[in-house]
Amino acid sequence: xxxxxxxxxxxxxxxxxxxxxxxxxxxxxxxxxxxxxxxxxxxxxxxxxxxxxxxxxxxxxxxxxxxxxxxxxxxxxxxxxxxxxxxxxxxxxxxxxxxxxxxxxxxxxxxxxxxxxxxxxxxxxxxxxxxxxxxxxxxxxxxxxxxxxxxxxxxxxxxxxxxxxxxxxxxxxxxxxxxxxxxxxxxxxxxxxxxxxxxxxxxxxxxxxxxxxxxxxxxxxxxxxxxxxxxxxxxxxxxxxxxxxxxxxxxxxxxxxxxxxxxxxxxxxxxxxxxxxxxxxxxxxxxxxxxxxxxxxxxxxxxxxxxxxxxxxxxxxxxxxxxxxxxxxxxxxxxxxxxxxxxxxxxxxxxxxxxxxxxxxxxxxxxxxxxxxxxxxxxxxxxxxxxxxxxxxxxxxxxxxxxxxxxxxxxxxxxxx
Numbered sequence: 001x002x003x004x005x006x007x008x009x010x011x012x013x014x015x016x017x018x019x020x021x022x023x024x025x026x027x028x029x030x031x032x033x034x035x036x037x038x039x040x041x042x043x044x045x046x047x048x049x050x051x052x053x054x055x056x057x058x059x060x061x062x063x064x065x066x067x068x069x070x071x072x073x074x075x076x077x078x079x080x081x082x083x084x085x086x087x088x089x090x091x092x093x094x095x096x097x098x099x100x101x102x103x104x105x106x107x108x109x110x111x112x113x114x115x116x117x118x119x120x121x122x123x124x125x126x127x128x129x130x131x132x133x134x135x136x137x138x139x140x141x142x143x144x145x146x147x148x149x150x151x152x153x154x155x156x157x158x159x160x161x162x163x164x165x166x167x168x169x170x171x172x173x174x175x176x177x178x179x180x181x182x183x184x185x186x187x188x189x190x191x192x193x194x195x196x197x198x199x200x201x202x203x204x205x206x207x208x209x210x211x212x213x214x215x216x217x218x219x220x221x222x223x224x225x226x227x228x229x230x231x232x233x234x235x236x237x238x239x240x241x242x243x244x245x246x247x248x249x250x251x252x253x254x255x256x257x258x259x260x261x262x263x264x265x266x267x268x269x270x271x272x273x274x275x276x277x278x279x280x281x282x283x284x285x286x287x288x289x290x291x292x293x294x295x296x297x298x299x300x301x302x303x304x305x306x307x308x309x310x311x312x313x314x315x316x317x318x319x320x321x322x323x324x325x326x327x328x329x330x331x332x333x334x335x336x337x338x339x340x341x342x343x344x345x346x347x348x349x350x351x352x353x354x355x356x357x358x359x360x361x362x363x364x365x366x367x368x369x370x371x372x373x374x375x376x377x378x379x380x381x382x383x384x385x386x387x388x389x390x391x392x393x394x395x396x397x398x399x400x401x402x403x404x405x406x407x408x409x410x411x412x413x414x415x416x417x
Contacts, residue, residue, distance in 0.1 A: 008115035014108050014386075017054045018120035021105075021382030022201070023127055024050060026146065026191035028155075033147040037154050047378055054104040061111055066393070073341045074103040080309070080330050088312040095315070095329035098376035099338075105382045106345070109389020117390045121208050121383060128201060129227055132190040136183070136234065143167035148193040169194045188234035196374045199237030202228050203363050204384045206240075206247045211356045211391060213251065238288050239370055246362055254358040259348025265361040266339045270323075273369055291370035295321040307332040322368025322375070339365075347392040356391050360384075 024046050032038040063071060081096035109117070135142040148169040149160035161173070172187045172195045187195035209216075209224045216224075232241055276289060277296035283289045298321045305311065308331055315329035326335045342364055346357035363384075367375045374380055 008113045010119050011112060011116045013053075013057055014112050014116050015120045015123065017050060017057070017108065018105070018382055018386050019123050019127075020050050020053075021047075021378040022124040023191060025151075025193055025379060026127075026131065029146040029148065029151040029193055032151050032154055033145065038151075040155050040157075043155050050378060051101060051104055054108055055100075058104065058107050058111075066110060067107060069341075069345055070103050070106050073337060073345075074099055076337055077330065077334060080334050084309045084312050084330065087310055090312070092312045092329075095326065095334065098381075101376065101378050101381050102385050105378075105385035106389035106392075109386040109391075110393040112386065112390045112393075114390075117387060118212070120386060121205070124383060125205060125224075125227060128190050128192075128198070129230075132188055132198075132230065132234065135188055135190060139166065139184070139186075146193060148172070148189060151193055171195065183233050187236055188231070192379060195235050195237070196371065197377070197379055198231060199235035199240045200367070200374050200380045201383075202231035202235065202237070203240050203243050203367075204380060204387075205231070206244060207356055207359050207363065207384065208387055210247050210251060210359055211352050211387060214352060239367060242288075243363055243366065247359060250355060250359055250362075254355040255351035257354070257358065259346075259354055259357050260343075262343045262346075262348075262358055262361045263340075265343065265358075266365040269362075269365045269369060288370065291320065295323060295369050298324045302327065319373045320371055322371055325373070326368070345392065346388050347395045349395050353391050353394065356388065360388060 025043070028038055028043060028046060077096050077099040081093050084092045084095075112120075131142070134145075143166055147167055149167050152158040152169050153160060158169075160167075160169075166173070166186070168186060169189060172189050188198055189195050190198050192198045192201065205224065205228050209221075209228065213221065228244070232244060273292045273296045276283075276292050277300075280289060280293060281297070283293040298318060302324065306314070307327060309328070311328050315325050318324040318328060323335065326338060342361050346360055347353040348357040364375055
């Protein structure tokens with residue numbers, strides 16, 4: 001029997017750019033371990049090339065009225081980067097690079113169809129899970145293949161602990177008293193080579209699952225939930241465990257609240273952080289209370305010159321205090337612009353869109369309370385903003401869907417040329 005339902009054609013360029021943003025660290029680690037030593041410049045150049053490929057695709061398509069929101073946000077950040085460079089008497093574009101990644105992948109998402117987005121996510125998930133299973137069941141093989149500790153030594157200058165003989169990245173080894181479910185003796189890293197990105201990748205997969213849940217078949221639902229649970233259990237991330245509970249409840253609640261409620265997410269998180277800080281200002285340690293108090297203490301210590309961007313060189317020292325990092329890296333005005341963009345850019349017409357529109361700011365602004373750079377890197381931000389851009393174009397599609405009949409798709413590939 002012939003299935004005459006139309007099949008969407010996948011855009012392999014977008015898929016390649018999105019999947020590359022997830023896989024490139026793992027590929028570079030293999031080269032570093034078995035071909036030639038690499039440095040930070042090789043990592044930066046690879047990310048630039050991935051970003052350049054995405055931007056080249058966008059320029060070929062052209063910019064239109066639908067792109068005004070994300071374009072204005074990017075241009076504003078560029079203006080702030082020029083201002084920051086001028087007052088600090090140095091070229092400072094680190095934060096602008098983060099926003100350029102958002103512009104690139106969000107815009108690519110608006111040029112994507114459902115088949116393209118699903119292929120990018122599922123190919124990335126498949127690769128991450130394959131390596132994660134290798135890490136769980138054969139840690140020696142995983143360490144021999146990727147040599148994570150050596151990779152971070154050559155590309156970041158981070159010395160591995162003298163007592164460690166595993167070859168893993170030092171921060172993935174954990175410590176006594178650290179939350180652990182006992183499945184493995186360290187915090188899993190998979191293709192990302194460090195545990196924070198893997199746990200945040202799990203958060204991105206939660207948003208993908210939340211968005212597409214209603215149209216998924218049972219087998220796909222079970223597969224995605226199993227993958228997310230395994231990531232949560234092996235990374236033991238308190239932030240993503242909390243976010244998982246939010247997503248479960250949010251599936252039912254988010255479609256019932258107005259989309260603009262997302263505007264109060266960041267203020268509420270900051271208010272909660274301030275409350276925790278006031279109740280226990282001396283909290284320390286690698287736990288939620290300790291990390292939140294550290295961030296709020298850094299915020300309380302900022303002066304007017306810090307808010308206005310005069311201390312750009314300090315930004316790099318606050319990788320675990322996201323709000324401080326953004327303000328030092330782009331001024332308080334960049335922080336306000338980021339808050340407004342994250343809250344207003346996602347679409348919110350359908351239940352699926354509202355679920356994503358509410359989950360996104362919770363994921364980002366909660367993460368910024370205890371971290372910074374992981375949610376901005378292409379390996380996490382790429383797929384996340386691709387999904388947000390795709391969800392946005394569903395409201396007013398910018399391109400007519402390109403389809404081929406299933407009966408035609410079944411013919412040999414050469415007949416489609």
